[in-house]
Amino acid sequence: MPISVRLPAMLGGEVVTITERVETIGQLVAALGRARPGVSGQLQDAIFNFAVNDEMLLHDVPRHPLNDGDVVEIVPAISGGC
Amino acid sequence: MGIRDRVARLVSELPKEPQYPAQGRTLFVDLETGEIESAYTPRRILETLLSGRGANMFYLYRLLDESLSPLHPDVPLIFGSGVLTGIVPSAARGNCTSWAPESGVILDSNCGDYFPSFLRMNGIDHLVLYGRSPQWSLMLIREGEVEWRDGAPYVGLDNIDMRDRIAAALGGVWTRDMSMVNITRAGENGVLTAGIMGGPKAIYARGGTGAKMASLHLKAIVTLGHTHEFPTPQPYKAYNRQIAQKLLGTSVVKHALSRVGTPFLYRPSRLLGAMGTKNNQETTWTDALDAEHIDPYRPGMEGCFRCPVNCRPQNDLHRDLSDRYGRGDGPEYVTLGKFGPNLGIDNVEAVIRLNNICNDLGFDTASTGSAIGWALELFQRGIITTTHTRGLELHWGDPELVERLLFMTAVREGFGDVLAAGTRAVEQGHYSSEALKYRMAVKGLMQSDPHDARILKAFALGLAVATRGMDHLRNRVTLEINAKINDDPAFKEQLYGGPVSAAPNSYIDKELAVRRCENIYAVGDSVGMCRFTTKLFNSPSLPGLDEFSAQIANVTGFSLTPEELDRIGLNVMGVERMINHRLGVTRKDDTLPDRWFDEPNRHGAYKGEHIDRAEFDALLSRFYRISNLTEEGIPIESWRRELEATMNAH
Numbered sequence: 001m002p003i004s005v006r007l008p009a010m011l012g013g014e015v016v017t018i019t020e021r022v023e024t025i026g027q028l029v030a031a032l033g034r035a036r037p038g039v040s041g042q043l044q045d046a047i048f049n050f051a052v053n054d055e056m057l058l059h060d061v062p063r064h065p066l067n068d069g070d071v072v073e074i075v076p077a078i079s080g081g082c
Numbered sequence: 083m084g085i086r087d088r089v090a091r092l093v094s095e096l097p098k099e100p101q102y103p104a105q106g107r108t109l110f111v112d113l114e115t116g117e118i119e120s121a122y123t124p125r126r127i128l129e130t131l132l133s134g135r136g137a138n139m140f141y142l143y144r145l146l147d148e149s150l151s152p153l154h155p156d157v158p159l160i161f162g163s164g165v166l167t168g169i170v171p172s173a174a175r176g177n178c179t180s181w182a183p184e185s186g187v188i189l190d191s192n193c194g195d196y197f198p199s200f201l202r203m204n205g206i207d208h209l210v211l212y213g214r215s216p217q218w219s220l221m222l223i224r225e226g227e228v229e230w231r232d233g234a235p236y237v238g239l240d241n242i243d244m245r246d247r248i249a250a251a252l253g254g255v256w257t258r259d260m261s262m263v264n265i266t267r268a269g270e271n272g273v274l275t276a277g278i279m280g281g282p283k284a285i286y287a288r289g290g291t292g293a294k295m296a297s298l299h300l301k302a303i304v305t306l307g308h309t310h311e312f313p314t315p316q317p318y319k320a321y322n323r324q325i326a327q328k329l330l331g332t333s334v335v336k337h338a339l340s341r342v343g344t345p346f347l348y349r350p351s352r353l354l355g356a357m358g359t360k361n362n363q364e365t366t367w368t369d370a371l372d373a374e375h376i377d378p379y380r381p382g383m384e385g386c387f388r389c390p391v392n393c394r395p396q397n398d399l400h401r402d403l404s405d406r407y408g409r410g411d412g413p414e415y416v417t418l419g420k421f422g423p424n425l426g427i428d429n430v431e432a433v434i435r436l437n438n439i440c441n442d443l444g445f446d447t448a449s450t451g452s453a454i455g456w457a458l459e460l461f462q463r464g465i466i467t468t469t470h471t472r473g474l475e476l477h478w479g480d481p482e483l484v485e486r487l488l489f490m491t492a493v494r495e496g497f498g499d500v501l502a503a504g505t506r507a508v509e510q511g512h513y514s515s516e517a518l519k520y521r522m523a524v525k526g527l528m529q530s531d532p533h534d535a536r537i538l539k540a541f542a543l544g545l546a547v548a549t550r551g552m553d554h555l556r557n558r559v560t561l562e563i564n565a566k567i568n569d570d571p572a573f574k575e576q577l578y579g580g581p582v583s584a585a586p587n588s589y590i591d592k593e594l595a596v597r598r599c600e601n602i603y604a605v606g607d608s609v610g611m612c613r614f615t616t617k618l619f620n621s622p623s624l625p626g627l628d629e630f631s632a633q634i635a636n637v638t639g640f641s642l643t644p645e646e647l648d649r650i651g652l653n654v655m656g657v658e659r660m661i662n663h664r665l666g667v668t669r670k671d672d673t674l675p676d677r678w679f680d681e682p683n684r685h686g687a688y689k690g691e692h693i694d695r696a697e698f699d700a701l702l703s704r705f706y707r708i709s710n711l712t713e714e715g716i717p718i719e720s721w722r723r724e725l726e727a728t729m730n731a732h
Binding site (some may be wrong): 001010047058 | 236237297333334337338344346349353355374414415416439530551555562563564565566567568571585586595613614621622686
């Protein structure tokens with residue numbers, strides 16, 4: 001099954017379906033870059049975190065394993081408010 | 083020695099001339115007699131603590147009589163603006179400082195909007211207020227001169243009406259030539275969760291500021307006067323432009339703060355499983371409060387004096403104009419969390435409306451939302467019943483009930499009198515001691531933000547050691563939530579001055595990160611910079627010690643290196659701990675609510691996380707060691723003597 005990637009509004013807000021086989025977030029980002037070249041550069045911005053199946057990842061993200069059917073969300077994460 | 087003798091002695095020791103051209107006076111104002119004395123903060127204090135929060139601590143250290151009680155009129159209330167306040171973009175902040183009636187430790191609360199900058203425009207850096215006015219008074223500062231007005235006509239007014247009445251009576255224009263700090267009915271009635279309003283939403287929120295100002299019979303301070311540039315030894319505008327470009331070029335400002343404001347934070351917090359829900363019994367909540375659902379109610383953004391960021395969202399519920407609370411400013415993330423998940427409310431319109439009510443009634447939304455959440459859990463557990471609430475059934479997710487409780491609290495009606503006691507409800511005999519187990523407070527102050535810190539151990543340490551109580555704005559290592567930084571160990575080491583574990587739930591080396599953040603934030607408060615736009619809070623790319631050092635040199639002529647500024651941040655914390663020690667604070671107070679030790683997190687990728695008591699204790703000891711603190715959390719003797727000598731020199 002493909003992996004769905006939900007982009008935040010600031011990156012277009014669409015859901016991108018990645019059909020090529022990827023096993024980690026790092027591979028997913030590379031595949032996303034091929035599918036949406038305009039998005040690839042922006043993903044280097046430190047503001048973007050990743051959540052997999054509604055669970056946010058805070059470290060060791062590129063090696064995080066993915067499974068078929070996972071839903072990945074790119075979450076802009078400002079960190080401090082009042 | 084009484085306050086007047088203390089003030090007389092201190093004033094006799096202070097310079098009568100400014101220490102740099104743009105320095106404003108410190109006014110010592112006796113509200114009982116109306117007498118005012120004037121002096122300047124000495125250079126040795128500026129070079130040890132800077133101005134704003136730092137010099138406020140100097141004045142409190144010298145004038146506090148800890149044998150009194152916080153609401154005694156001889157305990158001063160001190161307003162102070164930073165060295166760069168009103169001069170540098172995004173430096174629009176000031177602090178007010180005292181002994182907190184809510185917590186019993188230091189009161190030190192920060193606010194922006196226009197008052198701190200306009201105070202400086204009037205040639206005043208600090209206001210030291212003491213004594214109780216014989217009748218309610220209003221202090222008017224016009225072109226640097228103090229005039230007194232009868233405060234009685236304004237007693238009983240909340241924030242919206244107060245601002246309307248003052249504008250009509252004095253003829254100034256908000257944001258152009260007039261600013262105000264004022265209390266509301268809640269403050270007048272001594273409600274411990276009431277703040278001092280500094281604008282339509284801006285508030286000196288924490289520690290019971292409203293009740294403290296009421297103890298002096300002071301309803302408001304209004305400034306009138308035109309803005310101007312400051313005389314400085316070196317030009318500063320060109321460097322200001324660089325700072326503004328840096329602010330506006332930072333991703334988090336461009337993408338989040340300027341567009342949506344802090345509600346952006348809600349979604350990452352709940353996805354992490356760290357959103358304090360139902361008084362932190364749970365840690366995640368509905369997506370119905372995600373920032374995108376606030377978009378339809380946000381007609382625009384506003385900002386503080388000369389801040390290019392404009393991060394304050396406006397709101398409009400598109401209701402009949404007769405609905406007093408159908409529009410306003412905010413909500414910020416804290417209010418969204420404290421009046422949403424914390425109270426089991428999932429309706430975005432309800433949260434916005436409650437936010438607008440709090441802004442009018444002058445409530446610290448952190449402490450007020452927490453006090454209500456605490457009561458709801460106690461009712462849920464049967465620790466309090468309708469006997470305590472005088473017939474009210476308390477349930478989660480009931481915005482109409484919460485609205486009613488807010489108005490009851492403001493006037494101490496019925497169960498509102500219990501909520502008005504805030505964290506002190508047990509001490510004042512309203513609840514049994516069993517209730518303390520569920521109180522989300524440290525050092526007598528309810529948690530400032532809705533983040534549940536069982537996962538991120540640096541967040542937890544920061545909340546435990548913050549000098550004013552359980553507050554994230556003093557030292558939060560916010561970038562621990564940023565995965566890209568966690569996954570770049572070299573960059574992380576550079577940010578925090580040493581290696582810090584990438585794992586957010588690790589205890590390893592987290593003391594280094596908290597120490598670094600506490601220092602830079604204390605400096606930020608002492609120069610007047612907004613926390614949102616200070617390096618390490620929302621981004622590693624924002625202005626920090628390098629920029630502060632350069633602009634302090636331009637504005638004051640003082641040469642303070644970034645390393646010396648870092649030391650000044652440590653000094654501010656050291657003096658605060660020395661004052662807290664006089665108020666009885668020891669190591670046992672640098673701790674966390676029982677719940678975070680005893681109840682594992684039940685949601686998200688970090689299910690099972692809690693705070694391990696032994697690991698936390700070891701982390702605290704390491705934090706003390708790198709902070710030059712003893713095992714009891716006060717400055718080591720050599721440093722203590724050094725600070726005492728500086729504070730007492732003349």
